[in-house]
Amino acid sequence: GAGVSQSPSNKVTEKGKDVELRCDPISGHTALYWYRQSLGQGLEFLIYFQGNSAPDKSGLPSDRFSAERTGGSVSTLTIQRTQQEDSAVYLCASSWLEGEKLFFGSGTQLSVL
């Protein structure tokens, strides 16, 4: 595709429910990153993939968070048993190679009620 695509753009869920966020990177980009941004805050690193492998998962806030990437393309970020503090914008970005310039998607605004 022309850019990084994320879905849904908005997600409202109830506390305790599971949510799945999807990221479709730019075709051919080998590296894929997930960040979280709370209102008015910076970008908090969650995880990155090189191909289908995740060399660094250190940013995942708890074991309720998991992510996978299949076929070196689409990635999903799953949050189990959502909590109110999970409310934020979840941004996905991709790059040709790890460490190179990132192209960001428009993000998923997650609201946990």
Place this chain on the structure above:
Amino acid sequence: GQQVMQIPQYQHVQEGEDFTTYCNSSTTLSNIQWYKQRPGGHPVFLIQLVKSGEVKKQKRLTFQFGEAKKNSSLHITATQTTDVGTYFCAGSSSNTGKLIFGQGTTLQVKP
């Protein structure tokens, strides 16, 4: 772990004044990148610096990478209202592709 600190957090300037944001890393970086995020938007790549002491210019924007490759700065000359937004630096260490962002500097420009 690797940390990237950015100051100031906020800056309000009169249109036409200059603006500078500073970025410091706790570890030596292989490269540093700068991004701009407009209100309601997502971060957009501005530039990447790789070499020690490197200086790059984009019109009114000047980017510097420190000699020790642990700090960087972005300077905007004669700000315009279109410069409004949050500027982030992001760095990665040589042994990892993990890109850590600073907290960002939010620039407000009064016309």
